[in-house]
Amino acid sequence: MRLAALVVVLLADTSPRDAGKFEIVLDPAKKLKLTFVPIPSVTFQMGADGTTHRVTFRRSYWIMSTEVTQAAWQAVMGANPSQFRGDDKPVDSVSWEDAREFIAKLAPKVRGRKLSLPTEAEWECACRAGSATAWCFGDDESKLGDHAWFGDSQKEEGSHPVASKKPNRWGLYDMHGNVLEWVEDWMGEYGGDAVDPTGPATGQSRVVRGGGWYGVAKLTQSGRRHGYAPTMRGRVVGFRLVAK
Numbered sequence: 001m002r003l004a005a006l007v008v009v010l011l012a013d014t015s016p017r018d019a020g021k022f023e024i025v026l027d028p029a030k031k032l033k034l035t036f037v038p039i040p041s042v043t044f045q046m047g048a049d050g051t052t053h054r055v056t057f058r059r060s061y062w063i064m065s066t067e068v069t070q071a072a073w074q075a076v077m078g079a080n081p082s083q084f085r086g087d088d089k090p091v092d093s094v095s096w097e098d099a100r101e102f103i104a105k106l107a108p109k110v111r112g113r114k115l116s117l118p119t120e121a122e123w124e125c126a127c128r129a130g131s132a133t134a135w136c137f138g139d140d141e142s143k144l145g146d147h148a149w150f151g152d153s154q155k156e157e158g159s160h161p162v163a164s165k166k167p168n169r170w171g172l173y174d175m176h177g178n179v180l181e182w183v184e185d186w187m188g189e190y191g192g193d194a195v196d197p198t199g200p201a202t203g204q205s206r207v208v209r210g211g212g213w214y215g216v217a218k219l220t221q222s223g224r225r226h227g228y229a230p231t232m233r234g235r236v237v238g239f240r241l242v243a244k
Helices: 071-075 096-107 118-130 141-146
Strands: 008-011 023-026 032-039 043-048 051-056 061-064 180-186 206-209 225-228
Touching: 023 071, 032 206, 043 118, 043 225, 061 118, 061 206, 071 096, 118 206
Parallel strands: none
Antiparallel strands: 008 023, 023 032, 032 061, 043 051, 180 206, 206 225
């Protein structure tokens, strides 16, 4: 059965546009779907370690409550490139360009919404969920384990099933740790630490956000940013989508 026959947009509330969640159903029989939650129009302070600026969203948008899973990727793309296998784990080993290809294949099947990778500001706004602290839940690092998979660099355990930790107050899971997530932006001149110091120079890397299963706590903070070449396929990187 082709994907075109499977994708349906279900609106929790069609009036007004920014009211409630909506879902893109990929396979009704398997209950396989992409769930999007609304992000309100807000103003927040973006960034970390003194490198911050004020951002205002005058229109709301929607973002996936989890990373794109391996089951969802395979339903759209027909194969699973991930190193750490599991239908309910985030897809990994996909490049920024691969993520854009996923969107290009899925978007024509979805009526009434434009799909994309989040911008860096959209991602951080959703991650913070109204907070101005190091993490969405505050500044107490001891609580990070309730919200994020991180610190497994010595264990080599890999990624974990999505939504198996606590969400932030806006209902988003794994923003602080599981896999890093591609966003739309180039690194530019905003700053931040390159994940791979031997990789492309600033301006040639696409931004990745969030924390990874392997990383230390500091790298999972809401304002942290890193860069990879858009062709890089790593076992620590996945993505989630926004809709407008």
